[in-house]
Amino acid sequence: MLELLISALDVALSPTVLIAVLLGVILGVTVGAIPGISGDMAMALMLPFVFTMDIAPAIGMLMGLYKGSLFGGSISAIMFGVPGTPGAAATILDGFPLKQAGFPNRALHTGLYSSIIGDFTSVLVLIFIATPLAVLALQFGPREFFALYAVSIVIIAALDKGRVALGFSAAAVGILLSMVGRDPFSGAARYAFGSTDLAGGLGLVPVLIGLFAVSEIMLQAGRIFRERFAHLEAGVRQRTAGEGYDPDADRLSLREYATLWRAVVTGAATGTFVGALPGAGATLAGFLSYGLAKRVSRNSDRFGKGSLEGVAAPEAGNSATAGATLIPLFAFGVPGSGSAALIGAAFIIQGITPGPMMIESNLTIVYAIFILLLYGSIFTLITSKLLLPHYARLSMLPPRYILPVVLALAILGTYAIGNSTFDVWVLLAAGIVGVAMRGVGMPIAPVALGFILGPGLERALRQSLILGFNEPGYFFSGPIALSIYGIAATLLLVFVLVGRE
Amino acid sequence: MSLPTQTPEGAVPDTPAPGKGLVIALSVLACSVIAHAVVTDWRPSPGGNPWLVPVIASGLILGCALLLALRLRGHAAGSDNLTAARMHRGRDIAGATLCTGLWGLGFFHAVQEMGLVTATFLFTAVGMLALSPDPRRALRVVLPLTLAVAISFWLLFTRLAPIVLSDPLFW
Numbered sequence: 304m305l306e307l308l309i310s311a312l313d314v315a316l317s318p319t320v321l322i323a324v325l326l327g328v329i330l331g332v333t334v335g336a337i338p339g340i341s342g343d344m345a346m347a348l349m350l351p352f353v354f355t356m357d358i359a360p361a362i363g364m365l366m367g368l369y370k371g372s373l374f375g376g377s378i379s380a381i382m383f384g385v386p387g388t389p390g391a392a393a394t395i396l397d398g399f400p401l402k403q404a405g406f407p408n409r410a411l412h413t414g415l416y417s418s419i420i421g422d423f424t425s426v427l428v429l430i431f432i433a434t435p436l437a438v439l440a441l442q443f444g445p446r447e448f449f450a451l452y453a454v455s456i457v458i459i460a461a462l463d464k465g466r467v468a469l470g471f472s473a474a475a476v477g478i479l480l481s482m483v484g485r486d487p488f489s490g491a492a493r494y495a496f497g498s499t500d501l502a503g504g505l506g507l508v509p510v511l512i513g514l515f516a517v518s519e520i521m522l523q524a525g526r527i528f529r530e531r532f533a534h535l536e537a538g539v540r541q542r543t544a545g546e547g548y549d550p551d552a553d554r555l556s557l558r559e560y561a562t563l564w565r566a567v568v569t570g571a572a573t574g575t576f577v578g579a580l581p582g583a584g585a586t587l588a589g590f591l592s593y594g595l596a597k598r599v600s601r602n603s604d605r606f607g608k609g610s611l612e613g614v615a616a617p618e619a620g621n622s623a624t625a626g627a628t629l630i631p632l633f634a635f636g637v638p639g640s641g642s643a644a645l646i647g648a649a650f651i652i653q654g655i656t657p658g659p660m661m662i663e664s665n666l667t668i669v670y671a672i673f674i675l676l677l678y679g680s681i682f683t684l685i686t687s688k689l690l691l692p693h694y695a696r697l698s699m700l701p702p703r704y705i706l707p708v709v710l711a712l713a714i715l716g717t718y719a720i721g722n723s724t725f726d727v728w729v730l731l732a733a734g735i736v737g738v739a740m741r742g743v744g745m746p747i748a749p750v751a752l753g754f755i756l757g758p759g760l761e762r763a764l765r766q767s768l769i770l771g772f773n774e775p776g777y778f779f780s781g782p783i784a785l786s787i788y789g790i791a792a793t794l795l796l797v798f799v800l801v802g803r804e
Numbered sequence: 805m806s807l808p809t810q811t812p813e814g815a816v817p818d819t820p821a822p823g824k825g826l827v828i829a830l831s832v833l834a835c836s837v838i839a840h841a842v843v844t845d846w847r848p849s850p851g852g853n854p855w856l857v858p859v860i861a862s863g864l865i866l867g868c869a870l871l872l873a874l875r876l877r878g879h880a881a882g883s884d885n886l887t888a889a890r891m892h893r894g895r896d897i898a899g900a901t902l903c904t905g906l907w908g909l910g911f912f913h914a915v916q917e918m919g920l921v922t923a924t925f926l927f928t929a930v931g932m933l934a935l936s937p938d939p940r941r942a943l944r945v946v947l948p949l950t951l952a953v954a955i956s957f958w959l960l961f962t963r964l965a966p967i968v969l970s971d972p973l974f975w
Contacts, residue, residue: 489849525900707931765851
């Protein structure tokens, strides 16, 4: 055992691997911060280079890139209100208001520390309890996934106290948007109106960037334009470098961060659990962590208005999927997410098939990967600490200089994903829908969640109907599904009681 | 946790209360989706038909619209001044949304027609100047900034994440 550990350390701490992980982290943070260029996309672009590298530096670079991008996504979410990666969408809800209030540094550092804690937690879980968790995750069938998705939507839709009807209708609108395109069961083109583009469905990235970013840009542009010609109303106030930004007031103390433990623990635990479920992913982890943290918080009324807890929870949550998403891949060869599938592809390119046999026959490599996953988190912390002040300063530039650049970046970044003109139309249309929704007071987050979960929810529902011979009782027959409903009902009851108090 | 006093009240735009327009829009959307599902002859499949989830989601929307309508009946309508101010603001937002959308379409079209660097330089400069209170003074910042942005975009979208362009540089 000791010999094995020494040889794993020898592999993991070799200069080539250290440099590869470091490069991956820097690249990951940078591409994560750029809206429209997701970590998955950068990982896919890296795959051809994996051919030329040894297994340890190749996987090290990909893992570094993945970890870096998970945090990097929060940089543009906080700075510009644009999720750099879909996983950072929930971070916008409080990160961007914090930045607007003149606290970008505190928001970014809260995101960084929470991201590292979440990531580290999930790597430890991966190392120590990978197999039992993977067994549980693999027991999830369509019925259990339907329960998980339905409960997720209920929790997110009920985020806004007193506006539950709006939350539910927003989630339903998101589900409807996700229904555009081919029906996965019959192949019928739904709501395509004869268009081949619509028959292909609406892309996740253009819809998310449009709803969150483009609508924000449109509203901010309107405000700046209004202020330029007539000083009628203040609208959204934003502190800039020239408007009394106080760097001293924007420092995050360790004591202050320690008060966020509840949100961080909630996020890390939720993200680790959700990350281990195949197909659930960082975006769901972020939103679910946010929703749960809001409910357990003593300052839930501050959520959505610039709460540090609202940044800590989703960041811990989405980063906690980093290690957990590898659990089903390592233990059973089932990739839990797109990123895990790319890492699995890298293994296959290197001649190793992920799964139980990999743990049997390549234990040194597996241990080396565990070690590099651990120090990869430390690299993310150090490099991000060095980069953050520059990003924070950049975010304090007057919005009139930033908005055209961000919109151009959003357009080109969206186009870059599939070289599809249709995606650009969807992006702008989603922006207009976002403006309209904000105008009438509908929350955006449930729309995004409904859109993300819609296809999975439909698949789970219809598969369950097939398996249960159209019997509604089938949905409530499994112990895991019943447990999920039970936990959700308990949580909702607790929320109601706590809310009354 | 709560933030210190520096948090401005206006950091987040005020959330308008849902009105009659929203209830009508939600109802129209839900009814259209259901009507389209009913009149379209989608190929049936096992495990519920293709219209199952859209119809459930539309039903949920209709239920929520009904709840909102009931709540609206219980509340008095806003004052005329508030409505007038909201309409004025709504017109401004609609104008800005239209301009921003057209800017985006123009930029994307220009990238394909004029090249990435030229289009980025021109459109970001025009955008920044249009939003500046004193465009002539802003030129000193805008010109070098847009040049740097154009070069960064060229590096990013021709080297890191290449996009399909006839000529990335100029025409």
